Amino acid sequence: MARVKFLCDADxxxxxxxxxxxxxxxxxxxxxxxxxxxxxxxxxxxxxxxVSMACMHCTDAPCAAVCPVxxxxxxxxxxxxxxxxxxxxxxxxxxxxxxxxxxxxxxxNFGSRGKMDKCTYCAGGPEADSTPAEYAKYGANRxxxxxxxxCAEMCSTKSLLAGDGAIIAExxxxxxxxxxxxxxxxxxxxxxxxxxxV
Amino acid sequence: MTMCPAYIRYIIIALAFLTxxxxxxxxxxxxxxxxxxxxxxxxxxxxxxxxQLPRIEGxxxxxxxxxxxxxxxAGRLWDHFHEVTLHWLGAIVILGMIAALGAAYLIMGRIxxxxxxxxxxxLRFNSFERFSHWLTAISFxxxxxxxxxITFGKLVLLPVIGPESFxxxxxYAKYVHNYVSGAFVIGLALIVVLxxxxxxxxxxxxxxxxQGGGFIKSKHAPSxxxxxxxxxxxxxxxxxxxxxxxxxxxxxxxxxxxxxAGMQIAQVVHAVIAVLFVxxxxxxxxxxxxxxxxxxxxxxxxxxxxNWAKEHHDRWLEEQLSRKRLAARSGQTTAAPAE
Ligand code: SF4
Ligand code: SF4
Numbered sequence: 386m387a388r389v390k391f392l393c394d395a396d397x398x399x400x401x402x403x404x405x406x407x408x409x410x411x412x413x414x415x416x417x418x419x420x421x422x423x424x425x426x427x428x429x430x431x432x433x434x435x436v437s438m439a440c441m442h443c444t445d446a447p448c449a450a451v452c453p454v455x456x457x458x459x460x461x462x463x464x465x466x467x468x469x470x471x472x473x474x475x476x477x478x479x480x481x482x483x484x485x486x487x488x489x490x491x492x493x494n495f496g497s498r499g500k501m502d503k504c505t506y507c508a509g510g511p512e513a514d515s516t517p518a519e520y521a522k523y524g525a526n527r528x529x530x531x532x533x534x535x536c537a538e539m540c541s542t543k544s545l546l547a548g549d550g551a552i553i554a555e556x557x558x559x560x561x562x563x564x565x566x567x568x569x570x571x572x573x574x575x576x577x578x579x580x581x582x583v
Numbered sequence: 584m585t586m587c588p589a590y591i592r593y594i595i596i597a598l599a600f601l602t603x604x605x606x607x608x609x610x611x612x613x614x615x616x617x618x619x620x621x622x623x624x625x626x627x628x629x630x631x632x633x634x635q636l637p638r639i640e641g642x643x644x645x646x647x648x649x650x651x652x653x654x655x656x657a658g659r660l661w662d663h664f665h666e667v668t669l670h671w672l673g674a675i676v677i678l679g680m681i682a683a684l685g686a687a688y689l690i691m692g693r694i695x696x697x698x699x700x701x702x703x704x705x706l707r708f709n710s711f712e713r714f715s716h717w718l719t720a721i722s723f724x725x726x727x728x729x730x731x732x733i734t735f736g737k738l739v740l741l742p743v744i745g746p747e748s749f750x751x752x753x754x755y756a757k758y759v760h761n762y763v764s765g766a767f768v769i770g771l772a773l774i775v776v777l778x779x780x781x782x783x784x785x786x787x788x789x790x791x792x793x794q795g796g797g798f799i800k801s802k803h804a805p806s807x808x809x810x811x812x813x814x815x816x817x818x819x820x821x822x823x824x825x826x827x828x829x830x831x832x833x834x835x836x837x838x839x840x841x842x843x844a845g846m847q848i849a850q851v852v853h854a855v856i857a858v859l860f861v862x863x864x865x866x867x868x869x870x871x872x873x874x875x876x877x878x879x880x881x882x883x884x885x886x887x888x889x890n891w892a893k894e895h896h897d898r899w900l901e902e903q904l905s906r907k908r909l910a911a912r913s914g915q916t917t918a919a920p921a922e
Pocket of ligand 1: 485
């Protein structure tokens with residue numbers, strides 16, 4: 386199977402936050418939790434860039450390594466998923482994650498965290514595919530239906546790409562060649578131990 | 584990164600943690616041929632930003648403002664610390680201490696009261712002192728075990744009891760760890776207030792060290808209420824206790840006043856100090872129970888044997904006895920207060 390990845394072409398992102406909204410709607414993500422977010426760098430200055438970021442589904446995922454209850458697993462497609470039944474809400478995955486992907490519902494006063502929630506690459510969780518139980522905890526399982534993540538699918542500028550890592554890297558390379566510049570495949574070196582040479 | 588030798592990694596980790604709190608530097612602006620800022624140029628290329636900064640940060644529209652950090656590659660370093668460095672450090676320090684104490688026991692055996700018991704008892708710790716000690720001690724053991732579970736539980740306990748049971752154990756352990764911390768803070772504060780005076784360094788401490796600290800049978804090591812070794816444990820407990828308390832509450836209240844780098848540093852400090860603390864306290868427990876005859880009763884009943892006191896805390900005993908004599912003498916003329 387292919388190794389799936391995300392790629393945000395920051396030179397195309399117009400910070401419309403549609404990916405954020407689509408994600409929240411598709412999975413009925415609770416209030417206060419954002420599986421995907423858009424960060425704008427150098428806001429209002431020349432060279433401003435916006436990057437849509439969620440879980441990158443890292444190679445040797447740091448979140449999985451540090452989890453004290455080892456509740457993460459990686460699918461054959463390279464998607465990093467976790468079990469909310471096992472998670473104890475310690476917050477360690479957030480310290481280890483280079484991209485701020487893990488999110489926690491607030492369950493009590495101060496810093497008490499509930500079960501971690503993060504981008505599933507629209508691939509659900511350990512429950513049986515496309516069941517109400519899976520939906521309640523992890524949201525829709527589009528991958529099981531043969532569809533790609535909703536955020537990238539409906540990105541109006543096709544800035545956010547999802548799919549086979551080799552293919553989206555190729556698309557990005559072609560774009561950079563054609564337009565003559567590119568700010569890079571954001572997060573790839575940290576997430577996948579590889580950049581995209583153009 | 585995966586290829587480089589371990590020590591280089593540690594240097595990189597140390598440097599990274601040092602630079603992690605660095606602020607945003609000024610960006611060099613790329614200019615077009617006409618001298619105007621060039622909006623299409625890839626001035627904010629990711630690789631350039633990562634070379635300049637420990638983290639890439641920007642502006643964000645969602646309410647959760649801590650998410651304005653786009654990328655913090657130091658997460659991978661913290662992962663390496665937590666999964667490799669800490670595992671080795673913890674195993675070496677704690678198992679090493681247990682092995683060293685085992686060896687000490689085999690070589691020296693139990694340190695006996697050389698003159699045997701006199702049958703006379705002297706009060707060493709009153710009930711409030713014992714309460715403070717045991718409050719700190721019990722909460723320390725609970726915190727130590729539940730804390731070690733976060734780092735070592737998945738290696739030691741999880742394979743034995745399975746993921747579901749381990750997860751519920753870890754969940755309870757987390758809550759216990761958070762709440763029992765309060766008892767530890769109170770206990771430590773009491774101990775410090777009660778004993779700080781008697782733990783101030785004195786000249787006699789140098790003699791105690793010169794005489795082999797009571798471990799050499801032919802020599803007598805003089806000491807006041809606390810000997811130099813006990814004083815070291817006291818000051819270590821005070822320093823390490825303060826460090827784990829401060830870093831621990833930073834972890835309980837995540838992102839209240841700290842950023843992601845602050846949280847990682849707090850966890851590193853908490854874990855490293857706690858592991859050393861556990862090792863030192865294991866030695867303390869050994870000396871107070873198995874390692875030395877007549878020591879445990881000081882904390883159990885509060886009273887020690889006169890001969891034990893003579894051998895281990897002679898100056899303190901003299902003070903106690905002369906105080907008693909004084910009280911007895913004044914008791915002949917005035918009504919003696921009930922002791
Ligand atoms: S982006 Fe964060 S949460 Fe996702 S796999 Fe990487 S470390 Fe884990
Ligand atoms: S918050 Fe949950 S998933 Fe994250 S490290 Fe802790 S137990 Fe694991």
